[in-house]
Amino acid sequence: MKKKIIHIDQLSGNISRRTLLGGAATAAVVLVQTASGKTIQEGVSTTELLPDDPTKRVGPLPGEVGTRSAFEKLVKKPSETSSRSPLQDFYGIITPSDLHFERHHAGVPAIDPAKHALLIHGMVDKPMTFTVAELKRFPSVSRIAFLECSGNFRTGKETLTPQDVCGLTSQSEWTGVKLSTLFREVGVQPKASWFLAEGSDAAIMTRSIPVRKGWDDAIIAYAQNGEALRPEQGYPVRLFLPGWEGNTSVKWLRRLELSDQPFMTREETSKYTEPIKDGKFRQFSFDIDARSIITFPAYPKTVEKGWIEIRGLAWSGRGKVVRVEVSTDAGKTWAPATLQDPVLDKAHTAFRYLWQWHGEATEILSRVTDETGYRQPTLKQLTDARGNESGYHFNPITAWQIKSDGTVLFKPETT
Amino acid sequence: MRKSPFYICLVGALVAVTLDGCFPANGKEFTGLSVARPDTVPWPTSFGFGRKATSAEITRLDIDVRPDGKGLPAGEGTAAVGKVIFATKCAACHGVGGVGGPNGSLVSTNETTTKRREKTIGNYWPYATTVFDYIRRAMPFSEPGSLTNAEVYNLTAYLLTANGIIGEKTIINAQTLPTVVMPAQKLFVPDDREGGPEIK
Missing domain, CATH: 3.90.420.10 (Oxidoreductase, molybdopterin-binding domain)
Structure with missing residues (x-):
C-alpha cells in the first residue's frame, strides 16, 4: 500500500507510544495518508522515516512541542x-x-x-x-x-x-x-x-x-x-x-x-x-564543598592518539569557581584549565584543557579551587580529615585511567 | 534572509539608546549601562497578595513534633501493644523485631559482624520525638498517613523498648516522650566546615 507521511507527531523518545504500537523498531508515530486518501495514525520504522537523501523528502511540519533527535539516547x-x-x-x-x-x-x-x-x-x-x-x-x-x-x-x-x-x-x-x-x-x-x-x-x-x-x-x-x-x-x-x-x-x-x-x-x-x-x-552540614569531574574522556569512551580536548564541570556551594587544574600525568604535575564563561556563583562551570596524547598509559584528573581558597581534596585528604568512613559530602578528586589501547576506565580508589 | 540587515540595524539602534544611559523607569530617571533594575526600587510595606491563614488551616497541616514535645498530640502507647502493630504493619520491611528487613534495621543488636554497623534508632537517632514525627508523617511506606496517633505512640514505645532505651512498662505520651534521652545525642556535632584551605 502506498502511503505518504504527512505529519510526524513524535520521535522515538516516547516509550509508551512505542510500546502501544508493539514494535521496538518503531521510530515514530506519524499521520499517514493512505492510497485511498484516508488519514490515519501509524507507527513507522527508522528505515521508513529516514530517506536516503533528506533533501528529497519534505520533513515534518511545525509541531506543538520539540523532540530530541532519535539518534540521541540521553537517559537518566x-x-x-x-x-x-x-x-x-x-x-x-x-x-x-x-x-x-x-x-x-x-x-x-x-x-x-x-x-x-x-x-x-x-x-x-x-x-x-x-x-x-x-x-x-x-x-x-x-x-x-x-x-x-x-x-x-x-x-x-x-x-x-x-x-x-x-x-x-x-x-x-x-x-x-x-x-x-x-x-x-x-x-x-x-x-x-x-x-x-x-x-x-x-x-x-x-x-x-x-x-x-x-x-x-x-x-x-x-x-x-x-x-x-x-x-x-x-x-x-x-x-x-x-x-x-x-x-x-x-x-x-x-x-x-x-x-x-x-x-x-x-x-x-x-x-x-x-x-x-x-x-x-x-549535623546540619548544608554547604556543598567545591568539586570537579572530567566528563570527557571518561568510561565508556575510548580515545585516539593526537589532540584531545579534556572537558568537565566544576562547582562550589560557597561561591564561584576561581581555578580548575588538570593533570595528565596521574597527579604529578598540574596545569590550569580554561574556564568557560559564564562563571557564576554556586553554579556548574565548564572547563576544558587541550592535551596531546601520545599513546602512553596514564591517568587524568581535575581539581577545583573556589573563591574561599578551598581546593578539592584527594580521597586520602578527606579520609585523613574525617576518619576512614565515607558518607555524605564526599567530593574527592576523580581520576580516569587512560590505557595504551585508548580504553578509559574510572580509577576506584580505596582508603 | 533578505530581512537580516534591517534587523541588525534595529538592534544596533536599541543598543545605542540603552547605552546612552538615561531612560524613564516607573516615572523616575534611571541611569546606568545595565538594563536590569536593582531591587532598590521602593517596595510597598505589603503587596497584599495571599491571605491570612485560619487557625483551622494551620491545625490541619501543622503535624510536626519538636524535641521539646511541642506538637505531640493527646494519647499514649506502650511497647506491648506496639509490638503487635509492628509485626502486622512494619516487620515486612524492617524485619522481625525490627532487625534485618529489606528497608533497614530499626533495632540495635549486640551481634558484631565484619560489616559496618548498621545505623538504627538505638545507636544513631539523637531525639526520641523524631521517631513519632517520622512514623506519623511517612509510615508505613505503602500506606502513609494511615496510622492513628495511638498506633504511632504504641509503635514509638515498642521501638524505644526494643532498643533498650526505655523499660517495657513505660507509657509514652506527650509528657514522657520528650524526656527520653537517646544514647546517640551526644555524638552529634554541628558542621564546622567553613570553606578556606583547610579540609574538614
Whole structure:
C-alpha cells in the first residue's frame, strides 16, 4: 500500500507510544495518508522515516512541542531511590529539565496547582497562605545554580561513568519569588532562628533551615529553564537553596513554620549526617564543598592518539569557581584549565584543557579551587580529615585511567 | 534572509539608546549601562497578595513534633501493644523485631559482624520525638498517613523498648516522650566546615 507521511507527531523518545504500537523498531508515530486518501495514525520504522537523501523528502511540519533527535539516547539512570543525570552527554552548563537528577523519598506526587497553596506560620506576625497564582504575582527572581545531592559519590569498580560516579548533580535556571519577599510579607519575628520546610509528597518530607538562609538567597521556585517546574522537581512550587545540599531544597512545598529551634526531623538526624573523627557525626552540614569531574574522556569512551580536548564541570556551594587544574600525568604535575564563561556563583562551570596524547598509559584528573581558597581534596585528604568512613559530602578528586589501547576506565580508589 | 540587515540595524539602534544611559523607569530617571533594575526600587510595606491563614488551616497541616514535645498530640502507647502493630504493619520491611528487613534495621543488636554497623534508632537517632514525627508523617511506606496517633505512640514505645532505651512498662505520651534521652545525642556535632584551605 502506498502511503505518504504527512505529519510526524513524535520521535522515538516516547516509550509508551512505542510500546502501544508493539514494535521496538518503531521510530515514530506519524499521520499517514493512505492510497485511498484516508488519514490515519501509524507507527513507522527508522528505515521508513529516514530517506536516503533528506533533501528529497519534505520533513515534518511545525509541531506543538520539540523532540530530541532519535539518534540521541540521553537517559537518566534510575534506581529505587534516585535517578542520575548523564553528565557525559551534556554540553555547556544547563541540564535539560527532563534529565535533571531525581531524588525523592516516596515517589513523585501529582498536584493540581489550582488546589495547592503555601502556608507560612509559626513565629510570624501574620500567618498567611499563598496560592501558586499569588506567589507568581510577587516580584520574581531568576538565577542559574547547581543542585547536588550530598550523597553524590560512588566508587568500587573501573566501569563507572561520570553519571555513575557523580550524576546526582544538575543545573537549571530557577525562577520564583525570593523567600525574603515572603518573610517580609508575613513579618518574621526577630527571635525566629529556624524554619521548617515541608513537602506535599507521600513522605511529607521536612527539613529545618536557618532563617538567615531564607533572608539571604532562598527562592520559592515555580519555574525551571523557562517553564513551570517538572513534577520530579517539585511542581508546582519548591524551595531552592543555592549551594546547599539538595535535600534541603524541599520539593512540592506546602508549608513553612518559623521557630526558635530546629525540629530535628528524620532527614537531618538519621539521614544527611556524616561520620567524622572520634566517633562523632556532623549535623546540619548544608554547604556543598567545591568539586570537579572530567566528563570527557571518561568510561565508556575510548580515545585516539593526537589532540584531545579534556572537558568537565566544576562547582562550589560557597561561591564561584576561581581555578580548575588538570593533570595528565596521574597527579604529578598540574596545569590550569580554561574556564568557560559564564562563571557564576554556586553554579556548574565548564572547563576544558587541550592535551596531546601520545599513546602512553596514564591517568587524568581535575581539581577545583573556589573563591574561599578551598581546593578539592584527594580521597586520602578527606579520609585523613574525617576518619576512614565515607558518607555524605564526599567530593574527592576523580581520576580516569587512560590505557595504551585508548580504553578509559574510572580509577576506584580505596582508603 | 533578505530581512537580516534591517534587523541588525534595529538592534544596533536599541543598543545605542540603552547605552546612552538615561531612560524613564516607573516615572523616575534611571541611569546606568545595565538594563536590569536593582531591587532598590521602593517596595510597598505589603503587596497584599495571599491571605491570612485560619487557625483551622494551620491545625490541619501543622503535624510536626519538636524535641521539646511541642506538637505531640493527646494519647499514649506502650511497647506491648506496639509490638503487635509492628509485626502486622512494619516487620515486612524492617524485619522481625525490627532487625534485618529489606528497608533497614530499626533495632540495635549486640551481634558484631565484619560489616559496618548498621545505623538504627538505638545507636544513631539523637531525639526520641523524631521517631513519632517520622512514623506519623511517612509510615508505613505503602500506606502513609494511615496510622492513628495511638498506633504511632504504641509503635514509638515498642521501638524505644526494643532498643533498650526505655523499660517495657513505660507509657509514652506527650509528657514522657520528650524526656527520653537517646544514647546517640551526644555524638552529634554541628558542621564546622567553613570553606578556606583547610579540609574538614
